[in-house]
Amino acid sequence: MKQINLITISLFLLSIFLIAISCNDSNAKPNNKNSKQDVDLVKNTILTQSVTQKNKTNSNVVSNDTITIIGVGDMMLGTNYPASPNYLPKNNNCNTLLEPVIDILKDADVTFGNCEGVFSDDIRYVKKCNSPKNCYRFSMPESYAKCFVNAGFDVVSIANNHLGDLGAYGRKNTVKVLKENKIHFAGLTDYPSIIFEKNGVKYGFCAFAPNSGTCQITDIPKAKNTVKKLKEKCDIVIVSFHGGAEGRNHQHVTRKYETFLGHNRGNVYDFAHSVIDAGADIVFGHGPHVTRAIDIYKERFIIYSMGNFCTYRRFNLTGPSGIAPIIKLYVDKNGKFLKGKITPIYQDKMTGTKLDPQKRAISKIRQLTKKDFPEVEVNITNEGDILIRN
Ligand SMILES: [Zn+2]
Numbered sequence: 001m002k003q004i005n006l007i008t009i010s011l012f013l014l015s016i017f018l019i020a021i022s023c024n025d026s027n028a029k030p031n032n033k034n035s036k037q038d039v040d041l042v043k044n045t046i047l048t049q050s051v052t053q054k055n056k057t058n059s060n061v062v063s064n065d066t067i068t069i070i071g072v073g074d075m076m077l078g079t080n081y082p083a084s085p086n087y088l089p090k091n092n093n094c095n096t097l098l099e100p101v102i103d104i105l106k107d108a109d110v111t112f113g114n115c116e117g118v119f120s121d122d123i124r125y126v127k128k129c130n131s132p133k134n135c136y137r138f139s140m141p142e143s144y145a146k147c148f149v150n151a152g153f154d155v156v157s158i159a160n161n162h163l164g165d166l167g168a169y170g171r172k173n174t175v176k177v178l179k180e181n182k183i184h185f186a187g188l189t190d191y192p193s194i195i196f197e198k199n200g201v202k203y204g205f206c207a208f209a210p211n212s213g214t215c216q217i218t219d220i221p222k223a224k225n226t227v228k229k230l231k232e233k234c235d236i237v238i239v240s241f242h243g244g245a246e247g248r249n250h251q252h253v254t255r256k257y258e259t260f261l262g263h264n265r266g267n268v269y270d271f272a273h274s275v276i277d278a279g280a281d282i283v284f285g286h287g288p289h290v291t292r293a294i295d296i297y298k299e300r301f302i303i304y305s306m307g308n309f310c311t312y313r314r315f316n317l318t319g320p321s322g323i324a325p326i327i328k329l330y331v332d333k334n335g336k337f338l339k340g341k342i343t344p345i346y347q348d349k350m351t352g353t354k355l356d357p358q359k360r361a362i363s364k365i366r367q368l369t370k371k372d373f374p375e376v377e378v379n380i381t382n383e384g385d386i387l388i389r390n
Contacts, residue, residue: 063332067110067236067330068328068329068331069109069282069329069331070111071326072105072112072113072114072309072324072326072327073306073307073309074116074286074289075115076311077089077140077312078140078144078312079313081123083123094147094312097312098310098352100353101326101353105326106152107328108152110154111155113148113153113156113309114160115148115156115174117139117163118140118163118174119141119144119174120139120169122173125166127164139166139170145183153183155184155186156178156183157187157286158174158175158178158187158188158191158214159208159215159240159242160209160211161211163211175188175191184196186215186240187209187215188213193206193226201235201333202233202235203235203236204234204238207241208240208241208266211242217268220271224277227275230279236281236335237279237282240285241268241272241284241285243287244292247288247321250288251288251290251291252293252368253293253295255267281300281301281336282301285304286306288304289308289315291323291364291365292304292307293369293373294376294380295376296377296378296388301340303327306327307323309324310347313350324344324347325343325345327340328340339386340386341386342385343384344356344359344360346358
């Protein structure tokens, strides 16, 4: 008992120490990638002293080997097309859109999101729209990649329906900008997967969509092959997909092929289960612009859609389209799901992503998971903890 008290006191003192560090850090360098590296360095130092911040927040199921991974859905921080009206954030500052959630996004070993647009300062190559009235072409200024970096993003998907908005030039330029900013990416046929290492763990990442130029969500045998090869070389394999029909009428996982505007958007259930059969450890879905259910298959985590996370201006944010989760996963060194945490956010059309005091994304995921995956044995608490049912 005395020993337990001592541990409790130590953990309490440690938490004060860590809070002090993170406050100092965010005051000194509020939006700097270095601040994440500094925190990592401090984390690593503390790790050698036998207790980690991760252990502290996750005392029941984790060990020193526990890895934390964050996933969010669509990100488009403002577009320079059309030039008028102006669809860029106030003072051309994309950091403000993510500011309320930056500390949460940075608090993981790996942070992932879907890059729902191209990076380009040159809009000469914008593809013509069939219907100019409803023309949605997303071209983020190249400097906006820094906002992803500042918010702690390590890896992004570029397999989606907007990476082709500026044709071949846009794809090439986006790749160039992501490389310059040292953000890992995958999802184009020329860049189907990536392997990267962080804190001594080797990660494999690949991304899929039903759009031209991207790795195809509908070619499941090929996707399985990509995953299998990654798993042979990596500790943790993360798979991203941009699939399924869009909008409030498509919040449920049908377990069938879904079509939208006459286009086959994949069978996301089959896809997710198949890539796990091939060795995937985490499946992060997005594309429907609404939040969908979670699923646990072979002790691996799936979310079928993480909705609109930070999509400035040209997106419908009404009802279920305006809320979304930040998903934080705790997995073991082999990728097995231990537990998760949903941080609920909502978007204000003009000012970006904010924490949702109404916690709507938590109740939405709980309701959808209960309905679509009654066989999955997890409890989702009011605070957003995702716990395996005993
Ligand atoms: Zn999309």
